[in-house]
Amino acid sequence: MDKIVIHGGKKLVGEVMNSGSKNASLPIMAAALLSAEPSRIENVPDLRDVHTMVKLLRVLGAQVDYTNGVVEVYPGNAIKSNAPYDIVSTMRASVCVLGPLLTRLKEADVSIPGGCVIGARPIDLHIKGLEMLGADILIDHGFVKAKAPKGLRGADVYLGGNFGSSVLATANVLMAATLAKGTTYIEGAACEPELVDLAEFLIKMGAKIKGHGSHLIEIQGVKKLHGANHRVIPDRIEAGTFMVAGAMMNGNDILVRNCIIDHNHALIDKLKQSGALVLKSKSSIRLKRRGRLRPVDVTTLPYPGFPTDLQAQMMALMTLTPGISVITEKIYPDRFIHISELTRMGAKIFLEGSTAIVSGVGHLSGAPVMASDLRASAALLLAGLAAEGETEVNRIYHLDRGYEKIEEKLSALGAEIFRKKEESQKELAAVAL
Ligand code: EPZ
Secondary structure (H helix, E strand, C coil), X not given: CCEEEEECCCCCEEEEECCECHHHXXXXXXXXXXXXXXXXXXXXXXXXXXXXXXXXXXXXXXXXXXXXXXXXXXXXXXXXXXXXXXXXXXXXXXXXXXXXXXXXXXXXXXXXXXXXXXECCCCHXXXXXXXXXXXXXXXXXXXXXXECCCCCECCEEECEECCEECHHHHHHHHHHHHCCECEEEEECCCCCHHHHHHHHHHHHCCCEEECECECEEEEECCCCCCCCEEECCECHHHHHHHHHHHHHCCCCEEEEECCCHHHHHHHHHHHHHCCCEEEECCCEEEEECCCCCCCCEEEECCCCCECHHHHHHHHHHHHCCCCEEEEEECCCCCCCCHXXXXXXXXXXXXXXXXXXXXXXXXXXXXXXXXXXXXXXXXXXXXXXXXXXXXXXXXXXXXXXXXXXXXXXXHHHCCCEEEEECHHHHHHHHHHHC
């Protein structure tokens, strides 16, 4: 398995180009299945998860081309309803094909995506929402088997769960409702920008949607959708990760280009409180660190609250902040696997339930660490960049699921970072023998 090696302590200065949003691209690619006609989706990042979605759409019978950030999907009329375990189990966002397949084909068999290291991740809200639209759903041998022989019907669907609204459940019900008979109201809908981008794509396909971006979405079902062209929004989590990097070490000064500042207010507010200098312009943001870091407290919440997908990165910053900082995780109470790895680098973090108390240590020391999930990997990179000496981040395939050309981007900012390919490790082992 590839690993990333970092020689920490180098100042990060310069510009970085933010990529298109992973979490907007994936449901939008699935939504292309709602029409037989071709769709063209631009600004799609070159990531492992995107390639997995390409593979899934192909297995379902669509023709898909992915070149230079542009995905062209031509579903045609021979789409299949079965999304197999071997693909769905590798990426939770695969569950996004459930709504489109069910509403278009009147049936869908989609493998249950399962839990992962960030927590249990049930799909009860997806199922509840689709049942309210009239689907018969059975969990059978690890598959969600959904049927609606007479087609789906519009309904009032409440999607708030114990941990707030669900992004992908809202996406599934939204997509399913576009071709249902009558009007659907999604109450307690997720408001995340990725969901708004999906709704914009669906509108371009001919869907009638109002209220996206609020907790109440109205969808008037239509008989047919057509193909559409769309440019995916910039990735707010990637941008946020670079912003945290800019705020982390004295002398860092990073200009993040191609971002939507409105999507990152919760993070910007916390970084300002931590003493970082933040300069905003239309589609870029500059983060500078001058002087001492100040402790902040963060609670993750659904949008527009502080995103859980930036919690681990923020924790990396807190490890260097003199004093006590507190993180409360309200979306995924168990999303703290990165703590043990940060501790290997000298961080002092005490976990009490879903609250982490970080006692800043002033400096970290490089160490071999293991990435456990995508955002935990990003936190370990940030910690490694600021640490003294060498950090080796193992299992970086997680990172490749969500960060496009990350070593290139960080190297261009002045980081000493490189990827050790599996082959070269084997070669080294052979030389050692
Ligand atoms: C999306 O996952 C993102 N993934 C996640 O990003 C992100 O962390 C999450 O939203 C929260 O913002 C994609 O967009 C592909 P949820 P999703 O359903 O939609 C509970 C990353 O690092 N819940 O909004 O699957 C759930 O357990 C990834 O890029 C139910 O109880 O998350 C959680 O506590 C990781 N029942 C809360 O809701 C359900 O049926 C929010 O999860 C569904 C969810």
